[in-house]
Amino acid sequence: MxxxxxxxxxxxxxxxxxxxxxxxxxxxxxxxxxxxxxxxxxxxxxxxxxxxxxxxxxxxxGGKRHGAVPEPGLVVTGKVGKVTGKTASVEIVCVGSRVVKEKFSGIVRQQDVRATEIDKVEMYNCFRPGDIIKAEVLSLGDARSYFLTTAKNELGVVSATSVAGAKMVPVSWQEMMCPITSQKELRKVAKVV
Missing domain, CATH: 2.40.50.100 (RNA polymerase II/Efflux pump adaptor protein, barrel-sandwich hybrid domain)
Known part of the structure; x- marks a missing residue:
């Protein structure tokens, strides 16, 4: 065929x-x-x-083709793992709309979270472990991870779970709210396009 x-x-x-x-x-x-x-x-x-x-x-x-591979300039979807003071590690699960077959890791560095007020970025106020984010691949990075950015408005957290276990809803570009408790949490929220 x-x-x-x-x-x-x-x-x-x-x-x-x-x-x-x-x-x-x-x-x-x-x-x-x-x-x-x-x-x-x-x-x-x-x-x-x-x-x-x-x-x-x-x-x-199953197809014989290789799965999707992240490349600079492409938008990826991933799950946030560890968050430190300077970086957030991300397990890449999709490249565009295609699911990856192999395991790819990415890192969002503090300077790549947003385009303005870079020096005021606190990583834990932007991402939490378990968040699903959209990010753009900046470069191939080091031997272990791709460098990712969420500096555009349409990039950032697309799905997050509250402490109460509910899917949070965005209320601004930097806050999400739990629909059960109405408690707000800081995030770098992706603008819905």
Missing amino acids: TAAMEKWRAPGELLGWASEYTSGRGTYVWNNKIYASVVGIEVVSQPPVAAETKGPLIEVV
């Missing part, structure tokens, strides 16, 4: 009717419909002659 003909499928995507196809690996049947259960390429093939099947075999198999 050529690259132009490849049909990439995501979990829950409808593939066809169970009356027309035989469900194969990477699929499941629900209400007489066949859905993808994994991310991959849709493959339709004729079943073996000896097999007692209703129709062509439909499967979703």
